[in-house]
Amino acid sequence: SRGRRIWVRLTGQAQCNRDGHVVAMHGVLQDVTQSVHAQQASVAVTLRLGSTLASIGEAFATLDPQGCFTFINPACQILINSTGRQLLGQSIWLILDQAGGRLHKEIMAALAGDDVVVFEAFFPRLGVWLEMRAHPFDEGLALYLRDVSDRRQSQEQLLLLQTCISRMNDIVLITEAGSLNEPGPCIVFVNDAFERNTGYRREEVLGQSPRMLQGPLTQRNELDRIRLALENAQPVRAELVNYRKNGQRFLLELEIMPVDSLGRGLTHWIAVGRDITDRKAADDEIEHLAFYDALTQLPNRQLLLSRLRHALSQEHAHPHIGALMFIDLDYFKLLNDTMGHSKGDLLLKRVAARLLSCVRQGDTVARLGGDEFVVMLEDLGNQPETAKAVARTVGEAIRASLSEPYNLGGHAHHGTCSIGITAFSQHDDSIEDLLKQADLAMYQAKAAGRDGLCFFDPGMQAHATTQAALSVDLRQGLRDQEFLLHYQPQVGPVGAMVGVEALLRWRHPQRGIVMPDEFIAHAEESGLIMSLGQWVLETACNQLALWALRPETASLSIAVNVSIRQFRHPEFVELVMHAIKTSGIQARHLKLELTETLLASGLEVTIAKMGMLKEAGVTLSIDDFGIGYSALSNLKHLPIDQLKIDRSFVKDVLTDANDAAIARTIIGLAQSLGLGVIAEGVETDAQRDFLANHGCHCYQGYLFCKPLPIEELEVFMETL
Numbered sequence: 027s028r029g030r031r032i033w034v035r036l037t038g039q040a041q042c043n044r045d046g047h048v049v050a051m052h053g054v055l056q057d058v059t060q061s062v063h064a065q066q067a068s069v070a071v072t073l074r075l076g077s078t079l080a081s082i083g084e085a086f087a088t089l090d091p092q093g094c095f096t097f098i099n100p101a102c103q104i105l106i107n108s109t110g111r112q113l114l115g116q117s118i119w120l121i122l123d124q125a126g127g128r129l130h131k132e133i134m135a136a137l138a139g140d141d142v143v144v145f146e147a148f149f150p151r152l153g154v155w156l157e158m159r160a161h162p163f164d165e166g167l168a169l170y171l172r173d174v175s176d177r178r179q180s181q182e183q184l185l186l187l188q189t190c191i192s193r194m195n196d197i198v199l200i201t202e203a204g205s206l207n208e209p210g211p212c213i214v215f216v217n218d219a220f221e222r223n224t225g226y227r228r229e230e231v232l233g234q235s236p237r238m239l240q241g242p243l244t245q246r247n248e249l250d251r252i253r254l255a256l257e258n259a260q261p262v263r264a265e266l267v268n269y270r271k272n273g274q275r276f277l278l279e280l281e282i283m284p285v286d287s288l289g290r291g292l293t294h295w296i297a298v299g300r301d302i303t304d305r306k307a308a309d310d311e312i313e314h315l316a317f318y319d320a321l322t323q324l325p326n327r328q329l330l331l332s333r334l335r336h337a338l339s340q341e342h343a344h345p346h347i348g349a350l351m352f353i354d355l356d357y358f359k360l361l362n363d364t365m366g367h368s369k370g371d372l373l374l375k376r377v378a379a380r381l382l383s384c385v386r387q388g389d390t391v392a393r394l395g396g397d398e399f400v401v402m403l404e405d406l407g408n409q410p411e412t413a414k415a416v417a418r419t420v421g422e423a424i425r426a427s428l429s430e431p432y433n434l435g436g437h438a439h440h441g442t443c444s445i446g447i448t449a450f451s452q453h454d455d456s457i458e459d460l461l462k463q464a465d466l467a468m469y470q471a472k473a474a475g476r477d478g479l480c481f482f483d484p485g486m487q488a489h490a491t492t493q494a495a496l497s498v499d500l501r502q503g504l505r506d507q508e509f510l511l512h513y514q515p516q517v518g519p520v521g522a523m524v525g526v527e528a529l530l531r532w533r534h535p536q537r538g539i540v541m542p543d544e545f546i547a548h549a550e551e552s553g554l555i556m557s558l559g560q561w562v563l564e565t566a567c568n569q570l571a572l573w574a575l576r577p578e579t580a581s582l583s584i585a586v587n588v589s590i591r592q593f594r595h596p597e598f599v600e601l602v603m604h605a606i607k608t609s610g611i612q613a614r615h616l617k618l619e620l621t622e623t624l625l626a627s628g629l630e631v632t633i634a635k636m637g638m639l640k641e642a643g644v645t646l647s648i649d650d651f652g653i654g655y656s657a658l659s660n661l662k663h664l665p666i667d668q669l670k671i672d673r674s675f676v677k678d679v680l681t682d683a684n685d686a687a688i689a690r691t692i693i694g695l696a697q698s699l700g701l702g703v704i705a706e707g708v709e710t711d712a713q714r715d716f717l718a719n720h721g722c723h724c725y726q727g728y729l730f731c732k733p734l735p736i737e738e739l740e741v742f743m744e745t746l
């Protein structure tokens with residue numbers, strides 16, 4: 027048309043002949059040029075739009091109303107690790123496999139509405155958090171996707187950190203930089219522990235100064251030290267007294283650290299604190315227990331030594347003479363045994379108070395343990411005689427004070443003490459020597475009859491040295507097997523031997539045979555009696571084992587003396603049973619002679635041990651009966667087999683009416699209790715006859731035989 031090209035649409039109907047060929051056509055031509063041009067423009071626009079969407083840097087896709095991909099740009103393909111060919115026409119929730127169905131729910135909500143839907147979800151298959159923004163349009167949804175995993179991780183870590191800090195038992199407080207030195211608003215964060223410990227709610231302290239926690243006892247020197255550290259942007263540790271909202275004081279262990287936020291310099295301070303009030307109190311209590319006696323609250327040995335060391339040091343400001351007093355209460359054990367330990371403890375407290383009243387403010391009164399006290403007097407002047415006179419005056423005042431009557435919970439008690447004193451200066455005295463000297467002087471006062479005061483002199487040291495040498499000799503003698511047993515026969519009514527008593531002897535390489543009277547007491551004091559006693563016991567059991575092999579000696583018994591200290595040992599019964607088992611003897615042939623003084627205290631424990639020995643078959647005898655402290659009423663409770671009349675009663679039984687009466691009483695008592703009785707120290711026929719006439723038919727003494735070594739005893743037994 028006029029040289030212009032147009033587009034037409036032909037709409038018509040064809041006419042065909044019989045052969046089916048078209049012979050004519052009737053129709054209408056319609057100009058559709060404008061429509062075709064419009065379609066061509068639309069295609070061009072679509073091509074340009076696709077190119078534009080494909081070039082979007084953010085992940086982008088379009089979905090149809092069923093949630094299937096209709097377009098996906100390269101960034102989206104990379105994000106979800108799939109190609110466009112794999113995704114087009116596929117359902118988004120099947121491709122992404124999002125757990126819990128939230129993706130399906132959000133996409134369907136966006137398709138059904140007109141508003142933009144924004145949500146975040148974790149996609150396990152991809153291992154990432156995605157933020158999605160769904161924009162509805164006529165043919166579906168335009169979907170923008172963004173990986174927000176890093177942000178989510180940071181948020182989670184921050185939330186976790188805040189949760190941890192809030193739930194920490196330690197107090198956490200964060201302030202603005204520099205505000206710890208300023209009265210203005212400064213606190214920007216406190217955790218739950220802060221609220222619990224201080225009583226302040228978070229909203230009460232935010233914007234306030236930490237000074238609100240301080241009070242009259244807050245240490246100014248610690249605050250100055252903290253302030254100096256903060257001025258130099260340095261971390262600092264401190265222990266600071268703070269106050270709770272209710273006014274209660276508590277001790278806070280603080281660590282304050284500077285915070286440099288993102289390299290911008292100092293921005294905040296973080297203070298982490300812990301309430302150490304109870305711990306500090308416990309530490310103080312431990313320190314008190316370490317240096318003070320729990321019962322009397324006096325300084326103990328450790329603190330005494332520390333003060334004595336200071337007094338002897340050359341740096342001491344007052345180089346004057348001092349005195350050290352050892353004070354021991356006389357018969358304190360008897361008080362404990364008769365009135366009970368509670369009364370004994372009460373007496374020790376009263377004694378401590380009286381000692382403190384007798385000395386000056388700067389002097390030291392200490393308790394070493396048991397009933398032993400020490401007084402250290404300092405600055406007694408420069409003249410030895412003057413210092414000694416002052417020490418004696420104080421000592422006599424102490425002795426007089428401790429001799430005054432005590433009221434122990436309604437019970438009157440009269441006590442005395444023994445005091446040993448030694449002087450000291452800064453010249454050549456040592457702590458160990460001073461303690462030994464005062465101790466020796468105190469024992470000298472006891473040996474002199476108690477209730478007295480004694481000053482140390484070198485002779486005491488010489489005696490102590492002799493005793494120390496004796497201890498060395500005893501130990502050496504045990505190692506070198508210098509000890510041996512002598513045996514003294516015990517005979518029955520017709521003079522036949524029924525057993526022996528084992529008696530210890532020391533075959534000293536220089537002194538010859540040493541009798542037990544010269545070393546047993548020292549063995550008791552030094553503790554060597556345990557080793558000696560066990561050796562005696564095992565040696566006697568081994569001898570019984572040898573005798574058991576011969577018919578003529580198989581029925582003999584051996585009596586072994588047991589010291590109080592040996593019997594009191596916690597493992598005494600076990601040691602006896604071990605000796606019996608090891609030797610293989612019959613327990614009834616072993617007789618243990620226990621001293622009567624054993625019954626003066628600890629009767630329940632004594633009876634229990636004796637019961638175990640008796641049950642095992644061991645024969646038990648009370649030695650030296652009649653000279654100890656036991657009450658006769660105790661005998662009926664004891665699982666014993668025999669009483670032994672002491673030689674002191676037998677010696678004068680024919681000439682002393684009292685000794686005769688005692689001997690008759692012991693024999694009668696034994697008979698009434700169904701016990702055997704034996705007399706020791708029988709030296710004449712008349713003594714034996716007297717004892718026999720009153721019912722004692724078992725004897726031991728020089729009338730029959732003196733104690734003999736085992737070789738001579740064997741010869742003696744052949745003559746019977």
